[in-house]
Amino acid sequence: MSELGDFLKSKRAAVAPESVGLPAVGNPRRVRGLRREEVAHLAAMSVDHYTRLEQGRVTTASDSVLNGIATALRLTDAERTYLGILAQPPARSRSTAAEPAGGTVVGPLVWHLLDAMRDVPVLVIDPRGDIVAWNALAVALYFDFAEMPPRERNMIRMLFLEPRVRGMHRNWEEVASVSVARMRMSVGLMPGDRRMAEVVSELLDRDPDFRRWWGGHEVRATDTFRKSFEHPVAGPMLLDWQALSVAADPDLTMIVFTAPPGSPTADSLRMLASWAAG
Structure with a gap:
């Protein structure tokens, strides 16, 4: 089955029949959630067309069909976007589409910006989540990324497979599932x-938690999040995580960690900056 089919099947199973005016039992109802014919009816499309989409025999669909399916399955805005991506795959013009870890070149403007941002931890990642640059305070918050092999220097990989990163998150399950x-x-x-x-x-292959969440087909497009850290030097810290586009290179994203103004974490961050500088 295609990724499109897996996604549709997962979301169909998540819709309670009674939530769309259908009986929860009867006829008999042998599957969890909605049947294919029920989705097709709610989406105002033929059962055959919907079935072929879910079985991967058709990999594209019109906007009207996708809107109907999204409404029938009660998809979130992020899930609607993802459905469109799967059914109408974007053309990839990025020259680094098959680039190995560590191959991204970071330009001087980005390095200058990192050097200027001395009061907040900053990471620069590529579209795959590989960390390609960082500032001194990011090293103080985490550790020296230069000591890691490039292929292991991936944000989500570290979140699951690097004990130092996994252990420092006090709200690890929340952060990991969203990631x-x-x-x-x-x-x-x-x-x-x-x-x-x-x-x-x-x-x-290596992490059962990742397998469980990946199999759930949840989709998020958030660019902000609050992380609760337990730092070995600074102690408990609540940091707001923001993903910012880099104007000088649209393939790169800056991950900036900031503390709520006037909070104990703001004091801890200043102390951590002084510790890193010393």
């Missing part, structure tokens, strides 16, 4: 990317 949902959106935007497939394959 998996965000990664699924990234995978949809980069069909056929070898590096992305490598990261997903390793995580599926």
Whole structure:
């Protein structure tokens, strides 16, 4: 079955029949959630067309069909976007689409910006989540990324497979589940990317939590999040995580960690900056 089919089947199973005016039992109802014919009826399309979509025998669909399916399955805005990506795959013009880990070149403007941002931890990642640059305070918050092999220097890989990163998150399950949902959106935007497939394959093979969340087909497009850290030097820290586009290179994203103004974490961050500078 295709990724489109897996996604549709997962979302169909998540809709309670009674929530759309259908009986929860009877006829008999042998499957969880909605039947294919019920989705087709709610989406105002033929059962055959919907079935072929879910079985992977058709891999494209019109906007009107996708809107009908999205409404029938009560998809979120992020899930609607993801459905469109799967059914109408974006053309990949990015020259680094099959680039191995560590191959991204970071330009001088980005390095200058990192050097200027001394009061907040900053990471620079590529579209696959590989960390390609960082500032001194990011090293103080985490550790020296330069000591890691480039293929292991991936944000979501570290979240699951690097004990130092996994252990420092006090709200690890919340962060990890959202990260998996965000990664699924990234995978949809980069069909056929070898590096992305490598990261997903390793995580599926090595971590049961990742397998569970990946199998749930949740999709998120969030660019902000609050992380609760337990730092060995600074102690408990609540940091707001933001993903910012880099104007000088649209393939890069800056991950910036900030503390709520006036909070104990703001004081801890200043102390951590002084510790890193010393």
